[in-house]
Amino acid sequence: MPRSSATGKHALWNPFTFVGHGLASKERVDEALNELFSIKPHLSAALGMGLAALSAALAGSVPAAVAGASIAMIGLVIRFMLKRRFKSRNEQASHREIIRLFVLASSVTALTWSLSAGLLFYAGSTATRMLVIGVATAFVQGAAGRAYMMPGMALINILAVIGVVSIAGYASGNVYLLPAGVVYFCFLKGYLAQVVGHRLRQLEAEQTADRLFAEILEKNELLRVANESLAAKAYKDPLTGLANRREFDREMRSGLEKSERCGQALSLLMIDVDHFKSFNDTYGHQAGDECLQMLARSIAQTVTVPGSLVARYGGEEFVVILPATDGAAARVIAEQIRMQVRMNDMDSLHGSPQRQTVSIGVASCPAGATHSSEIMLAAADAALYQAKKTGRNRVCAKGHDTPPPATLAG
Known part of the structure; x- marks a missing residue:
């Protein structure tokens, strides 16, 4: 690959040096290559050289005019x-191949323009x-203006044109043109070194800005995920994993x-949960927490109504929202919950407690009626x-209860 740095003296003269190749994005590199291969500056130079050839022809130097114009046109x-x-x-062409092609094109330019001008x-x-x-x-200034991409070829082009014109001037009797050309070239060489340095610093700054921007995007995404997780936790009961009181209040209003x-x-x-205070006092709060977790799973597994919500209302109380469900259907579901809870075996808990029971109250808002959450x-x-x-251990609704089944063995 072409070298990505051009700050050293040798690198500055290397015709294959592509400044910032390892720093710039592929899009920026492609833009630079398109600019390097642009034909527009050479059309302007050809027009100028054509005028110079016309001037030479009008002054009587027809062979030189034809030769100069022909060389420029060939280039x-x-x-x-x-x-x-x-x-x-x-x-699929690599940048190395493309840069070699540019070096060839630029070498042809340096040879033809310098010979034609000289x-x-x-x-x-x-x-x-x-x-x-x-x-x-104009040609030299144009090459210097684009030297921030490939300074080595720019220096070779500048040296060729200034050198050949200065030598031609010296050979034609203008002894001052040669030292003037040397001074001019040294000035441009220093200018190119500064341009290349600025170019590298700019690319490094852009790369740093892109990296920081990517880090900001990543941090923002992590923050978004964390906020979503926090928001989800804000509506979940940490002990049972069910919805909490806040979520219940929100869903109850929405459901009504x-x-x-x-x-x-x-x-x-x-x-x-029936006699839960006594359960805690007898078996301890850890067993009480595990009991609530078991009952929460039983309730959640029993309720299968689409759009329903099971929530921990507080302490040992749970609530269930049953959309599109009338009072009769709700009582059936409540009875299923009561029986499922009663079937839970507590032997796995510390102290091997007896089976637990729940009492359930049912309230219904008939179709077409308007009720508030309160x-x-x-x-x-x-x-x-x-x-x-x-x-206890029964379901009641609007003053009507369902009798409990026969007592199960503890």
Whole structure:
């Protein structure tokens, strides 16, 4: 691969040095190569050289004018052909191959423009020499302006044009043109070194900015994921993994609004673990927590109504929202929950507690009716109180209870 740094003296003269190849993105490198192969500057130079040749011909130096114009035209044609080759390159072509092609194109440019300018300057009149110097200066400045990409080839082009014109001037009797050319070249060489240094610092700064921007995007994504996780945890009960009171309140309001809007029934179950304080006092709070976790899983597995929500309401109380479910269906589901909980074997807990029971209150909002969360909660709580009052381990709804089954062995 071409070298990515051009700060050293030897690298600055290396015609294959591509500044920042290892720092710039592929898009930036491709843009630079397209600019390097651009034919527009050479069209302008050819026009200027044509005017100089015309001036030489009008001054009587026809052979020199024809030779100078022909050399310039040959160089322009070859340059155009190499650009066509660059444009039609294989997409799999490496940057090394492309840069070699540019070195060839730029070498042809340096040879043809320097020979054409030197010939026209040596054989031309004063007016022709003025035109040649103007065209050569424009060519040199153009090469210097694009030297931040490939400074080695730019220096070779500049040296070739300045050197040949200076030698032609010295040979034609202008002894001051040679030292002036040396001074001019040394000035441009220092300028190119500064341009290349600035280019590398710019690319390094852009690379650092891209890296920091990527890090910011990554941190933002991590922060988004963390916020989503935190938001999810804010609506989850940490002990049972069920929805918490906050989530229940939100879903209850939403469910009642949807029930009213769609003309569907909605039911609410309020579940309380029987004698749970005594359970905690007897077997300890750790066993109590494990008991609540087991009961939470039983309730969640029993409720299969689409869109339903099982939540821990607080302490040993659970609530279940049953959308599109009337009172009769809700009582059936409540009874299934009661029986499923009663079947849980607690032998795996410390102290091997007896099977646990729950009391359940059912409240329903019939299709077409309008109830608030407070009304539904009050009705379910009243039904639960009735279940507790009439013996526990039972389901009650609006003052009507379902008798418990035969007592199971503990």
